[in-house]
Each structure stands twice: as structure tokens, then as C-alpha cells.
Amino acid sequence: MITCSAPGKVYLFGEHAVVYGEPAIACAINRRISTSIELVSSGKTRVDAMGKRLNCNSEEFKYACCAVQTVKRLFETDFGAEITIRSQLPSRQGLGSSAAVTVSTIKALAECLGIELENEAVAKIGHQVETAVQGRASPADTFVSSTGGVVFIEQTTTSHLSPLNIPIIIGATGIERSTSDVIASVARMKQKYPSLVTDILSSMGDVTRLGKQKLADEDFVGLGELMNINQGLLESIGVSDDALSRLVYAARTAGALGAKITGAGRGGCVLALAQDGNVKKVSQAIVMQDAQVLNAAFSNLGLQTE
Numbered sequence: 354m355i356t357c358s359a360p361g362k363v364y365l366f367g368e369h370a371v372v373y374g375e376p377a378i379a380c381a382i383n384r385r386i387s388t389s390i391e392l393v394s395s396g397k398t399r400v401d402a403m404g405k406r407l408n409c410n411s412e413e414f415k416y417a418c419c420a421v422q423t424v425k426r427l428f429e430t431d432f433g434a435e436i437t438i439r440s441q442l443p444s445r446q447g448l449g450s451s452a453a454v455t456v457s458t459i460k461a462l463a464e465c466l467g468i469e470l471e472n473e474a475v476a477k478i479g480h481q482v483e484t485a486v487q488g489r490a491s492p493a494d495t496f497v498s499s500t501g502g503v504v505f506i507e508q509t510t511t512s513h514l515s516p517l518n519i520p521i522i523i524g525a526t527g528i529e530r531s532t533s534d535v536i537a538s539v540a541r542m543k544q545k546y547p548s549l550v551t552d553i554l555s556s557m558g559d560v561t562r563l564g565k566q567k568l569a570d571e572d573f574v575g576l577g578e579l580m581n582i583n584q585g586l587l588e589s590i591g592v593s594d595d596a597l598s599r600l601v602y603a604a605r606t607a608g609a610l611g612a613k614i615t616g617a618g619r620g621g622c623v624l625a626l627a628q629d630g631n632v633k634k635v636s637q638a639i640v641m642q643d644a645q646v647l648n649a650a651f652s653n654l655g656l657q658t659e
């Protein structure tokens with residue numbers, strides 16, 4: 354049996370805009386998903402995720418199952434597999450569980466089949482899987498989950514930025530949503546108001562480029578301000594909602610340097626930047642809104658074989 358694990362992620366800047374070729378900055382976190390795979394002679398593939406067992410044609414495990422189909426197609430091979438997924442990430446809440454499942458499944462399958470795949474190659478195959486499942490996807494999620502660290506992504510260009518030395522707070526609404534549905538709603542809005550939405554997405558790109566500079570300067574006050582501007586732009590394309598906005602404002606009122614949604618939005622999580630002295634206060638403010646605070650920190654660790 355081969356086990357591979359991969360991290361979840363948060364977006365400092367640029368979710369949604371990155372789907373349209375604008376840059377984004379995403380960071381791996383120290384919560385991971387591990388996927389164990391054993392090839393079986395029956396030819397059938399079954400998935401056990403957190404104790405729930407299903408056949409591979411089930412909707413619920415579509416990323417893992419699509420990863421299996423994609424590996425079969427790309428490497429012109431056929432097999433059955435027992436796949437066991439263990440997760441420290443809530444699923445469908447914007448923390449990159451889909452990308453982490455996807456890349457850890459691809460890597461573990463490749464190892465089982467004796468195929469050598471670098472992590473960046475796994476990320477590219479993972480991007481094909483996410484595009485097939487979601488209809489539209491940027492390469493950001495699978496890249497950061499494969500390589501770890503803080504990543505700047507602009508179209509097909511990727512680079513690692515220096516690690517972030519500031520605490521993060523993740524507030525989870527507990528509301529699950531489908532990434533494809535939220536992406537599709539942005540596409541519909543762009544179709545309805547093409548030049549307006551193109552300008553908003555391009556402003557998000559400008560915010561990300563400025564954010565990259567603030568990161569390099571370790572200007573965390575500026576970074577927080579830009580996160581708040583990014584949140585305003587995300588609100589304007591309809592991907593925030595009442596529960597998320599309440600968490601964003603609660604975090605800011607408690608002294609967070611910046612707060613915004615992370616990931617697709619409309620449910621899921623917010624990300625707040627806090628100075629060392631006020632982590633507790635910001636966390637308490639989020640909990641007071643009936644949300645959960647998930648302990649997490651930035652991590653340099655990407656996809657790895659256990």
C-alpha cells in the first residue's frame with residue numbers, strides 16, 4: 354500500500370480572478386489529506402473516505418474518481434484500486450480539500466504503477482482533473498497543494514515567495530458549497546456585465562501584484578488593507594454572503610489587520626491576518642458569530658509520500 358499526503362491552502366489574494374488569467378497568491382497550510390492506495394486484481398475501484406465506503410462512480414468522491422480515470426487515460430493502463438482517504442480539512446469549504454485529494458491520489462497511483470512523477474507534473478495532471486470536474490479551474494489549487502509554501506501564480510507562470518511570518522486565523526462557517534456552482538455564477542455575471550466584471554477581475558489582479566510587493570517588504574498592515582480591498586471586489590461579484598461577511602467584519606472589529614473570504618466563497622471560510630497579540634481576540638470574535646476557528650498555520654510542506 355502506498356500513502357501520499359498533500360496540504361490544504363488559503364488564498365491571500367486572487368481567487369476567481371485567477372480562473373480568468375489574473376494572478377493570485379495562495380499558501381499551503383499545515384492541515385493535510387492523506388490518500389492510501391492498494392491496487393487490486395478485481396479491476397474495481399472503491400473509495401473509503403473517513404469511514405464512508407462508496408463505488409468510484411459516486412458523485413461524492415468525484416475528484417478522486419476522476420483522478421483515477423485520468424491516470425488510466427494518460428498512462429494507457431487499467432487497474433482496480435482500494436483508495437482510503439483521511440482528512441484534516443473540512444470538505445467543500447474553500448480550504449483546498451479537492452486539490453489535496455486530487456494530487457495525493459494521482460501521486461499514490463503513480464507510485465503504485467511504478468511511474469515517476471515530479472510534484473509539478475502531478476499538479477498539471479491535477480489541474481486537468483479539476484477542470485474536468487468543475488468545468489473551469491485555474492492551476493493554482495493543485496500547484497500549491499503539490500509544492501507547498503507561498504505561491505504566486507499568473508497564468509502558467511508560478512514562483513515561490515518567502516514564507517509568511519504572521520499568524521493566520523481561519524473562520525469556518527460550516528456551510529458547504531460546490532466550487533463549480535460558484536465559478537459558474539461568476540461566469541454568468543461576467544456574461545451579463547462583460548466589461549464591468551472584466552474590470553473588477555483585473556482590479557483583483559492589481560491588488561495581488563501590490564500584495565506581492567507588501568509581502569516582500571513584510572508590510573503586514575499594507576497586506577491587511579489589500580486583503581480588505583480584495584474582499585470588497587469579491588463581494589461585488591457575489592461570492593461572499595451574509596455569514597462570511599459577518600465573520601469578516603467581526604474579525605476586523607476585533608483588530609485583524611485584514612480579513613476576506615478564502616477560496617470559492619458562498620459558504621466555506623474566511624481568512625484573517627492577526628498580529629501576535631490579538632490572535633485570541635480575533636478568534637473569539639469569530640466564535641461569537643457561531644463559527645468555528647480552525648487551528649492552522651502556513652506550511653512549506655507540499656505533496657509527499659509517507
Ligand code: MEV
Pocket residue numbers: 367368369370371372447449489490491492493494532536616617
Ligand atoms: C477555489 O479554491 C479557487 C477558485 O479560484 C477556483 C480555481 O482557482 O480553480 C474559485
